[in-house]
């Protein structure tokens with residue numbers, strides 16, 4: 044799929060932008076603080092219905108508008124061409140008097156819930172901070188899985204929202220029970236709910252990680268060009284199949300890892316195992332006032348030749364892994380939806396050596412539409428610039444063809 048048009052009003056430093064786009068790589072160049080990342084953020088916002096960077100949604104509304112307009116707002120709109128259809132998505136953000144943000148989302152002018160909009164436009168965003176996926180805390184890896192899976196499986200998005208709501212309610216009840224208020228009878232209901240929705244997440248994550256393991260391994264092999272093998276392993280907070288847990292503090296052998304990659308329980312079977320685990324943990328959970336097992340505590344391990352990169356990876360290995368993961372995400376979306384997502388690469392070249400740059404350039408050329416930002420045209424080879432569908436210069440929230 045590809046965007047044919049992007050229109051922004053009062054989004055970040057774009058007071059008004061209308062950009063016609065086509066398939067192929069689009070190169071966006073500008074000095075620091077001109078609006079390169081903001082433009083990618085806008086497209087990713089339309090794909091995921093939220094900002095990846097803002098702590099509060101209000102932050103994406105243009106300051107001038109917030110300060111001077113009687114009714115400040117921000118509006119984002121994209122026209123999207125898929126293989127067999129074309130549609131328009133728009134999102135409007137309006138603060139009310141209390142400062143709360145109202146978000147209205149539409150597909151072809153018809154109001155939609157976020158759940159129903161995610162997945163219409165598929166996008167993959169790479170930012171230099173993605174190295175945190177590898178080096179950072181497990182929450183970053185769960186977020187990666189959630190955003191990726193929500194875009195390709197509406198049922199995942201639904202289960203995730205139900206799971207999170209259930210978790211909040213259940214935690215509140217556990218806390219009450221810990222303070223010796225209320226009866227334990229109510230827990231049974233929340234246990235069932237948690238197990239039902241949690242099992243959907245566990246099975247989808249297991250399958251996605253198995254696919255990303257295959258796809259990421261191939262992407263890493265090409266990117267690193269060093270004969271190293273990247274593997275991805277799902278580390279669910281509890282294992283429904285009760286396999287022995289692995290010690291990632293030391294290099295692992297392939298024989299040790301093989302059994303952990305094999306899992307086949309159905310959603311119903313996982314739900315049953317999860318429910319059982321919740322019953323076993325009940326006493327401790329009440330004592331601690333929170334839910335201790337479940338997808339909200341899952342993790343993923345990245346291993347190169349058996350070594351856990353989160354613990355022991357070199358900076359270069361970690362960076363290459365983050366990039367390989369994003370390209371694997373492109374592959375996974377292509378496999379599941381039959382369409383190439385829009386690839387957004389922010390400032391990717393500056394960190395790479397010449398060999399990796401050339402290999403990334405070749406990979407970018409394979410995607411139906413990509414937008415790649417840089418501060419320096421020389422980051423791209425002449426050949427790549429010649430092949431690009433467009434060269435754009437961004438200066439202070441305005442974009443002009445070069």
Ligand SMILES: Nc1ncnc2c1ncn2[C@@H]1O[C@H](COP(=O)(O)OP(=O)(O)OP(=O)(O)O)[C@@H](O)[C@H]1O
Pocket residue numbers: 054055056057073074075076077078079080081082102103104105106107418
């Ligand atoms: N709500 C807002 N209203 C107006 N301007 C904003 C808003 N939010 C951010 N900005 C400004 O947008 C500018 C451009 O930000 P952006 O991150 O897109 O720059 P960039 O071109 O990616 O720069 P760099 O090369 O440093 O990454 C910044 O100067 C920032 O202060």
Ligand SMILES: [Mg+2]
Pocket residue numbers: 079080081389390
């Ligand atoms: Mg930037």
